[in-house]
Amino acid sequence: MTNTETPSFYEQIGGRATFTKLVDVFYEGVARDDVLEPMYPEADLEPAKERLLLFLEQYWGGPTTYSQERGHPRLRMRHAGFHINPDARDRWLAHMRTAVDALELSPLHEATLWDYLQRAALAMVNTFEPTP
Numbered sequence: 001m002t003n004t005e006t007p008s009f010y011e012q013i014g015g016r017a018t019f020t021k022l023v024d025v026f027y028e029g030v031a032r033d034d035v036l037e038p039m040y041p042e043a044d045l046e047p048a049k050e051r052l053l054l055f056l057e058q059y060w061g062g063p064t065t066y067s068q069e070r071g072h073p074r075l076r077m078r079h080a081g082f083h084i085n086p087d088a089r090d091r092w093l094a095h096m097r098t099a100v101d102a103l104e105l106s107p108l109h110e111a112t113l114w115d116y117l118q119r120a121a122l123a124m125v126n127t128f129e130p131t132p
Helices: 016-030 046-059 065-070 075-079 086-103 107-124
Strands: none
Touching: 016 046, 016 086, 046 065, 075 107, 086 107
């Protein structure tokens, strides 16, 4: 980075260590959630954690490993097979809220990250049918 470049959001909030903490805390909640946990096809949540970490890193200006390994994110398509109703969205957001709070970011960084996560969660809703 030259002196004239503004650091990416990824760099501003601490890079990989910060996003790793976010994902780790988030999945601690998911692992105990009777609605969300069954949505993860692997018995071990580690592959899902890695995918989310790589996606978030890339989205916020870090390494582009996600696209190199998986191609375009296509979030709606990748989540289409899952029953994501408002309850699932709200649970996802509750666990993510806990994770964001654990980062102790500046108010501006926290608001920026939280705004994106809320919009992303809303966009993933694909049904209004109750959780089966």
